[in-house]
Amino acid sequence: MMRYWRLISIVAVIVVVVSTFYIQSAVATHQYPAFALEKQRGDEKEAEGVTLHGEYAKEAQYHSLNITTAGSKDDFEGTYFERLARENAPSHIKKLRKDYKAFMRGKDIDMDESMLYDDKSLLAYVELEPFDELDNKYTFDIDILEKESKNRESFKVTQHNDKYSYLDVAGVFVSHGEVIVFTRNYARKSENMEIHAYWFNIADGKLMHEEPILSIDEEDEQTNANINLINSNDGKDNNHFVLFQKDHYVNYNDEQMDSEPWETELLAYDLERKELEKIKLPEEIDGITNTGVINQSKLYFANETEHTFEIFSYDVENEKMKNIYKMKISNAVDPIEDQGITWNIDNNKLYMSSVLSDNISLADLKIVDLDSGDTLYEGTVEAKSQQSLAELDDFIVSGISIE
C-alpha cells in the first residue's frame, strides 16, 4: 500500500479540493437577490400572470431578472442544464418550443421573431432561403401549424426577380386563410428599399398577390430613412392592420447620422382592404417614437412629461385620437431620471411600472382598467431580505409581459 503513496496522496488532494469547491459554489448559487411582487392595494388576481422584466447590477455584473407574484428568477441561477435549456430566447418562444417542439425545431428566432406568427389557433413561420444570385430567384419557405389539430402545412414558392439584390422578412401575418408576408426588398442598382406584401393561399400553397406598399427612395444625401414594423407577434394581437414606423434622419456628413429622427411617420396597413393609411398624430404627442402598443385593433401611445403620464388611444378606422388616461406623477413614486414609466396594455387594462428611488422597494406596478379608470391593483417589488436590496447597484424595468 505504501508503494502507492504518490498516487493516493494526489487523488486524495484532488477529490477533497475539487469536491469542496463545487459543493461550496453550489450552496452559494442560492444567494442571488430574491424579489417578489407584493400587493399594496386592490385585487391580487390582477397581477397573476404579470411578469416584470428587469435588469440589475450586482458587483459590477448585470443580470436579468423576471419578477412575478410568486418570486423572482435570475438568469444566472440554476444548474448547468437549466441554464442550457433557458437559452437566450424570450419566454413566449421557450413556451412555444416546449409545446410545439417538432414544429419549432430548426427555426432560428432567438434574436428576431419577425418570421414567426403566433395566434390562438395557429403558428406560421416564413423563411427566405438564401438568395440564388445565379438564377435571380428567391424562395419563400412557409410552414404552418394548426395548434388544435396539429395539422402541419408546408410549401415553397419561388419567385424570379432581377430588381433586388437582397430580401428579408419584416413580418408575417395570417388572415382569412392567407399568409401575408412583409419583406424588405433592397434594390440592386440603388440604395432604395421597398416594403413588399405577399399573399399566399394556405389551401393550395400559391402566391395570390404581391405589391410594394412602402418605399425609401434614394433621397438627397442630406437625409436618410428607416422603416420598422412595430406590431408585436406575442400571440395575442388579433389585428387586421399592420403598423409601420418610418423615421427620417438628417445626415450631417457622409458617415454620421443623427441619432434622433427629425421626423417620424406612422403608417397603418389594413390587411382586409389592402390599403396603407398615414396616421395623423395630434400635436401634443408628436415626436413620440417607438411607444406604440397595439392591442385588440387599437393603437396606444404614451406621453410622459415631468409631472404627468398620459395614454392616448387611436382608432385607425375613424382616425380619432382619444386621451383615455392621465396620471399625475407624484413625488412618492418619482421615477428615476431617464427611465420613466414602462407600460403595456392588454385587454383594455393598462400596466405601468417604474423604478422607485425610495430605497425601500425596488419598483412598483399599477394596473388600471381603461374603461372605468379604476385602479385594479397596486403593488411593489419587495426584496426578500434587506441585504438583497443593499447589494444592488442599479435596477431597471425593461418590460412588462402579461400571460
Added chain:
Amino acid sequence: MSRYLKLVNFELSRFMKIYLVLIAITVISQITGIIVKSKGYLNEVHRTIYGDSISKAQYIEEYGTITFMDYATSSLWFLAPIALCIAALMFYVFFIWYRDWFGKNTFIYRLLLLPSARLNVLLAKATTILLLVFGLVSIQLILLPIENNIFKWIIPLDFRTDLPIHEMLEQSHELSVLIPRSFVEFIIHYGIGIMAVLVIFTAILFERSYRLKGILMAILFGLLAIVIFFLQDFVELLLQKNYLYPIEHLVVRGILGTIVIGLSIWVSNFLLNKKINV
C-alpha cells in the same frame, strides 16, 4: 488492475520532481505577485491622495475599489505560472511516450514486455496526465483563498470589493475555462481534454509504428477525430439550420466524444499489440 495502478504510480513518480518544481514556481510567483502588486497599489493610492491632496473618500469615488480578480487577471505574476504549467503538461503529453524510446535505456522494451495487457501502459499514461492536470487545478483552488486573504490583509477594506471565490472565477475568462462554475461543466471541459490526450496518444503510436508514413497517418487520424467530434456542426453548417435544441446538442456531442474516445483506444490497442516497433 494492480498492474495498472503500479504503472500509474510509476509514471507519476517519474514526473514528480518536475511537477513539484512547477508547483513551487506557481506558489512562489503568485504569492510574491499578490504582495508586490497590492503594495504597489497602496503606494499608488498614497501618492495620489497626498499628491492631489484629496481625501480617501474622494479617491474611492474617482477611481473605485479593486477586487482580487482585478489584480489576478492583469498580472503576469499570476498568469505566467499557469501558462508555464499548461505548456509543461502539453509538452509532457508527447514526452511521456518519447522518453521511453529515446531515454538512456530503451525503457519501452520493458514496458511492452510486462506480463499484462499492453493497453494498460497507454491507460496508465493517460491517467497520469489527467491526475497531473487535476493536481495543478487543485493547487490553484487551494492557493486562491490564501491569496485572497493576503490581498485582504494588505488592502484596507475601503479600497477593495470582496467577492466569493466562485464568483471571482466566473469573471475571469482564463480561469473559468480551467475551473468552470459547475461540476457538470468541469466534467465536460476535462472530458474533452481526456479525449484530446487520447487522440494525441494514438497519433504518437501511429508515428512510432510506421515512422515517417505514420506521421501522415497520425495527421489523418487527428482530422478524422475532429470530423467525428464536430460532425453535428458540419451538418448544420451545410444545411444552414440549427436543427437541434441545446440539450440535444450536448447529448449528441457527448455521444460523438465517446465515439472518438472509444475509437482512439481501440486503434491504440491495435497498434500497441500488432504494429508497434521497438
